[in-house]
Amino acid sequence: MNVSSHVLNRVEAALLDLDLEALRSLVVEALATTPKLEVFEALVEPALERIGRSWEDGDLALAQVYMASRLVERLVEEHLVAGLLAHRTQPLMAMAVLEDHHLLGKRLVLASLRMSGWLVADWGVASDPVHLAERAHAEGLGILLISTLMDRSARRVAEVVGTLKLLGASTRVVVGGAPFRLNPELCREVGADATAAEASAVPALLERLVGVS
Ligand code: B12
8 A cells, every 4th residue: 555645644633633533534445455454554553653653753642542543443343343254174272462552463463363254363462471372272373363562572472472481382473563573583583483574464364283284
C-alpha cells in the first residue's frame, strides 16, 4: 500500500483529536483498495508510532498515546475481528503478551491468524514467565506465541524457554514485537524458535513451522 504523507498526517491528526468518525472514514476509504491487515500495518500503525515518537521527544503526554491507542483498538475490533474459518489439522496454540500491557500487537497477530483459519487461544497478559511455560506444558500446547514491546519483557522469554526445557515440553515458541523487530539476534538469544516482524507474515511462518503446505 502506498501511503502519502498527507493521508498519514490526517490519520495522525484524527488519532490526536480523538476523532473516531474521521478515523473511520479514512480507514474505510483505504479499505476500498487495500486488504484490511495492510491498512492497519501501513497506515494506522505508522501513525501511532509517529505519535509514540512525539511522546519520546517530549512533545506529547503519555495519556495522548494511550487515548490514541484506545481508538486503534476500537478500529481493530470493528474491522479485524473476523469469524473463524475451519482449518486443517493443527497443533494446539495460544498467544500471550508477556509482562507488559502493550496489547495491540497481539490483537493484530490474532486477527491475522484467525483470518487465515488458524485457531489460537488468547491467553491475555501473562505476568510470570514460569507460570506461562507451566500452563503451556500442562495444556499440551504445540506452539506458544509471545508478544512483548518492552526490552525487559522480551529478555524474559528466555525464562519461558528455559522452563519449557526443564519440563521436557515439546512446545515451540514464536516471539514478536518491537524488541525482536529491532534486534534480529534477540530471537536466537532468548532461545525462541521463530519470529516475524509483521502480523501479516505470521500465518506463513506457522505453516513453515508445522509443515502445512
Ligand atoms: C501505543 C504505545 C503504548 C500504549 C499501549 C496501548 C495498548 N493497548 O497496546 C500505552 C500508552 C499504554 C503505553 C504504555 C507504556 N509504554 Co509504550 N509504546 C507505545 C508505542 C508508541 C506503540 C506500540 C504499538 O502499539 N504499536 C503498534 C503495534 C501494532 O505494533 P507492535 O506491537 O510492534 O506489533 C506488530 C509487530 O511487532 C508484530 N508482533 C507483535 N507481537 C507479535 C508476536 C508474535 C509472536 C509475532 C510473530 C509478531 C508480533 O506484529 C504487529 C503488527 O504488525 C511504542 C513505540 C513503538 N515504536 O513501538 C511505545 C513503547 C513500546 N512504550 C514504551 C514504554 C517505555 C512504555 C511505558 C513504560 C511508559 C511509562 N513511562 O509508563 C508504559 C508501559 C506500560 C506497560 N507496563 O506495558 C517503550 C518501550 C521501551 C523499551 N525499550 O523497553 C516504547 C518502545 C516507546 C519508547 N521508545 O520509549 N505504550
